[in-house]
Amino acid sequence: MQRTEIAKYGEFGLIKHLTEKFKIQNASTLKGVGDDAAVLDYKDKQLLITTDLLLEGVHFDLVYVPLRHLGYKAAVVNFSDIYAMNGQPKQITVSLGISKRFSVEDLEEIYAGIELACKVYGVDLIGGDTSASLTGLAISITCIGEAEKDKIVYRNGARENDLICVTGDLGSAYMGLQLLEREKIVFSANSEVQPDFADKDYILQRQLKPEARKDVIQALADKGIIPTSMMDISDGLSSELIHICTQSNVGCRVYEDKIPINYQAVVMAEELNMSIVTAALNGGEDYELLFTARIEDYEKILTLENVGIVGHITKPELGLNLVGREGEEISLKAQGWNSLK
Amino acid sequence: MQRTEIAKYGEFGLIKHLTEKFKIQNASTLKGVGDDAAVLDYKDKQLLITTDLLLEGVHFDLVYVPLRHLGYKAAVVNFSDIYAMNGQPKQITVSLGISKRFSVEDLEEIYAGIELACKVYGVDLIGGDTSASLTGLAISITCIGEAEKDKIVYRNGARENDLICVTGDLGSAYMGLQLLEREKIVFSANSEVQPDFADKDYILQRQLKPEARKDVIQALADKGIIPTSMMDISDGLSSELIHICTQSNVGCRVYEDKIPINYQAVVMAEELNMSIVTAALNGGEDYELLFTARIEDYEKILTLENVGIVGHITKPELGLNLVGREGEEISLKAQGWNSLK
Numbered sequence: 001m002q003r004t005e006i007a008k009y010g011e012f013g014l015i016k017h018l019t020e021k022f023k024i025q026n027a028s029t030l031k032g033v034g035d036d037a038a039v040l041d042y043k044d045k046q047l048l049i050t051t052d053l054l055l056e057g058v059h060f061d062l063v064y065v066p067l068r069h070l071g072y073k074a075a076v077v078n079f080s081d082i083y084a085m086n087g088q089p090k091q092i093t094v095s096l097g098i099s100k101r102f103s104v105e106d107l108e109e110i111y112a113g114i115e116l117a118c119k120v121y122g123v124d125l126i127g128g129d130t131s132a133s134l135t136g137l138a139i140s141i142t143c144i145g146e147a148e149k150d151k152i153v154y155r156n157g158a159r160e161n162d163l164i165c166v167t168g169d170l171g172s173a174y175m176g177l178q179l180l181e182r183e184k185i186v187f188s189a190n191s192e193v194q195p196d197f198a199d200k201d202y203i204l205q206r207q208l209k210p211e212a213r214k215d216v217i218q219a220l221a222d223k224g225i226i227p228t229s230m231m232d233i234s235d236g237l238s239s240e241l242i243h244i245c246t247q248s249n250v251g252c253r254v255y256e257d258k259i260p261i262n263y264q265a266v267v268m269a270e271e272l273n274m275s276i277v278t279a280a281l282n283g284g285e286d287y288e289l290l291f292t293a294r295i296e297d298y299e300k301i302l303t304l305e306n307v308g309i310v311g312h313i314t315k316p317e318l319g320l321n322l323v324g325r326e327g328e329e330i331s332l333k334a335q336g337w338n339s340l341k
Numbered sequence: 342m343q344r345t346e347i348a349k350y351g352e353f354g355l356i357k358h359l360t361e362k363f364k365i366q367n368a369s370t371l372k373g374v375g376d377d378a379a380v381l382d383y384k385d386k387q388l389l390i391t392t393d394l395l396l397e398g399v400h401f402d403l404v405y406v407p408l409r410h411l412g413y414k415a416a417v418v419n420f421s422d423i424y425a426m427n428g429q430p431k432q433i434t435v436s437l438g439i440s441k442r443f444s445v446e447d448l449e450e451i452y453a454g455i456e457l458a459c460k461v462y463g464v465d466l467i468g469g470d471t472s473a474s475l476t477g478l479a480i481s482i483t484c485i486g487e488a489e490k491d492k493i494v495y496r497n498g499a500r501e502n503d504l505i506c507v508t509g510d511l512g513s514a515y516m517g518l519q520l521l522e523r524e525k526i527v528f529s530a531n532s533e534v535q536p537d538f539a540d541k542d543y544i545l546q547r548q549l550k551p552e553a554r555k556d557v558i559q560a561l562a563d564k565g566i567i568p569t570s571m572m573d574i575s576d577g578l579s580s581e582l583i584h585i586c587t588q589s590n591v592g593c594r595v596y597e598d599k600i601p602i603n604y605q606a607v608v609m610a611e612e613l614n615m616s617i618v619t620a621a622l623n624g625g626e627d628y629e630l631l632f633t634a635r636i637e638d639y640e641k642i643l644t645l646e647n648v649g650i651v652g653h654i655t656k657p658e659l660g661l662n663l664v665g666r667e668g669e670e671i672s673l674k675a676q677g678w679n680s681l682k
Contacts, residue, residue: 004445017445022456022466026431028487029465038467040432040485042383051468051483053394053436057475090367091381095394095481104345104358115363124370125363126379127392134398140436140481142392144381146369 031154039085039152046152048145050081056136064180067106069208071113074139077234079121080212080287082145084232086153086220089121089145089212094128097138110139121214151226153291158229158248162292162313165227167216167306169260170237171276174283175268176200176207182272202264210287216306217289223300227291236282238332240290241320248292251318254311254332257325281322281332372495380426380493387493389486391422397477405521408447410549412454415480418575420462421553421628423486425573427494427561430462430486430553435469438479451480462555492567494632499570499589503633503654506568508557508647510601511578512617515624516609517541517548523613543605551628557647558630564641568632577623579673581631582661589633592659595652595673598666622663622673 030046031039040047054074056062062070075092082089094114098107107130118125123143183195197204213232220227229244237259245252259280269276292313293301301307311323320332371387372380381388395415397403403411416433423430435455439448448471459466464484524536538545554573561568570585578600586593600621610617633654634642642648652664661673 002446008445019452019466021452022459024465025459025463026465029432029467031467038432038434040388040467042386042388045383047381047383047388047485049432049434049468049483049485051434051436051470051481053438053470053472053479053481055438055472055474055479058438058473091370091379091390093379093390093392093483095392097394097396097399097479104349105343111360111362118363118366122366124365124367125360126370126372126381126390129392129394131394131396132399133396135476138394138396138438138479138481140392140394140479142390142434142483144388144390 045146046149048082048085048087048147048152049142050078050145051140051142052078054139054141056138061184062137063184065208067109068113068116070139071110072117072209073113074141075114075117075123076121076210076212077287078141078143079117079123079214080232080234082143083212083214083217084230084289085145085147086151086217086227086230087145087147088217089123089143091124091126091144092118093126093142095140096128096130097133098130099133099135099137102137121212153227153230154247155229155231155244156247158244158250158292158313159294160250160313160315161295162228163295163298163301163309164241164252164254164311164313165291165293165301165307166233166237166260166288166310167213167308168286168288169262169265170233170286170288171269171280171283172203172206172262172265173210173285173287174207174279175265175272175276176203176205177285178272178274179203179268180207200264200268202262203268207285210285212287213289216304219304219307223304225293225297225300227293230289230291233286233288233290234284236280236284237290238281239284241332244290244292245313245316245320248313249316251314251316252311252320252332253314253318253323254321255323258308258310260308260310386487387490389423389426389428389488389493390483391419391486392481392483393419395480395482397479402525403478404525406549408450409454409457411480412451413458413550414454415482416455416458416464417462417551417553418628419482419484420458420464420555421573421575423484424553424555424558425571425630426486426488427492427558427568427571428486428488429558430464430484432465432467432485433459434467434483436481437469437471438474439471440474440476440478443478462553494568494571495588496570496572496585497588498568499585499591499633499654501591501654501656502636503569504636504639504642504650505582505593505595505652505654506632506634506642506648507574507578507601507629507651508554509627509629510603510606511574511627511629512610512621512624513544513547513603513606514551514626514628515548515620516606516613516617517544517546518626519613519615520544520609521548541605541609543603544609548626551626553628554630557645560645560648564645566634566638566641568634571630571632574627574629574631575625577621577625578631579622580625582673585631585633586654586657586661589654590657592655592657593652593661593673594655594659594664595662596664599649599651601649601651
């Protein structure tokens, strides 16, 4: 029998390959695979569904991730997918696969984190299960959200001349991860050395306890702005821009000096002799929003807090380009965190 | 820090313990944790949500489970949870965690099974993801179903004198598993011995490729019967009766000689020197329906195919009892398959 290595496809290609044969059979299924969340039609409201499976050693390392933070983050990254559709997360289900090394107290910690996230974001836990795992910890979360019929924002609505906007700052979560990895190595070599986390609280929080952009979704609604396309930045700006431009059949120009970067992340990158721009473009896990908006909304967007304009949408034949600080053009490539490699 | 072993709770106690602090915050959340599926209110229709996480070595053994059957079963057991609420499954999300030993063709096999299940049951695949696993295969499926407002059947509606009904037959899936385990041991000892599956096709199919009871749900609707309580039999009849009686605050009397058993399962049990009644009571994985119905529906129920009456609901103080072939009464205990032990 033929054997094709999974690496040949990459995660997104693989899902497309595996799911393209499935036919939609129900009138209530408005949008299936291919966006941050699926969309179901229930009269005046539409439902959004998103799901995530997190596995120990792949998506998280319990050496430095506290269980409570893990629970919080596992929930919040799902909420982020619902906000990225311009919806409101409402319910989650949580399934855990746990090995014998976990105690009830450990699970209480995970659930305490999930509970806090549910409280902060107004989401109900509605089900799930807990079963044995022969190996590490597995967390599967599904989130259901609501949105008004005409306000759902997909990835495929970007049009020429639209503004490209990014919330918060990028690259900090990745620099937080680099710091944790460094201190883990130092600690393995000499367990008496205490980790050096001075003035690193922001990048650590960005990695360990990220927040979803509920505030910006609210602000957009308050100002009457409906983005033309939107997604959350889980794999890095490059990868997400490629998704939006490919699905919208457009090109883009993004300016390096407009990409929002935090000072702590810059310092950390210098310490580690890394490029903070590369971290912002390809690091991932920031859970900020990337969206495009009509040029007519320019003035309104300037009044939004925590939102920056980083470029604009072009004709597809112009390609996807990053304009560097010296004016040089660099073609954007997806080097996002690919867990299948 | 205190350390409580997870075995102290068991799966259901553990979920209750972990989730009891969560407060419901959204009007659309009608029913959260504690039934086969959660219920969301969307005007004339209500939504049902159920989710399952299956882990290699715990829930399935790839030595004898073909990947295509695994995909089929993983989907069908979720549909079964929706039928058990008297709903219709409509959409599923599928997340896979896969290690390097799996090829694209392997995943195609899994998805081919899921696709077949979706086609047979009229369900849409709407999302999910695929990521690396450092160990075995992990499959997380969430299913969304619909039901009419007044027709959802919970576990807590059984009343004194209600009839207790069971679909199909019980214990066959468990005997199929015992057969597969036996042949696996024989094969490990001498790989030239071919497995002996003669006249065992039914019990193998029950274990490897179970079906959900769409037909009975349709028949109940056609006859105008709304069960007073219902659940699917995934952990064995004893365990499920205990759920229904506890949640409904009633007792029950079930007659051993009424429990539906298949001939192949009886033969297999004799071969292995096991009790087929124990298998039916505690074996699990049959995915048949257990439901209670009003005594007024007795005549209608007699006309249903694949439905048998096995006993009746009593006052709670009479307890949960199995009446043996000699008239002896045995107290029902949950010895269902507990993956956490």
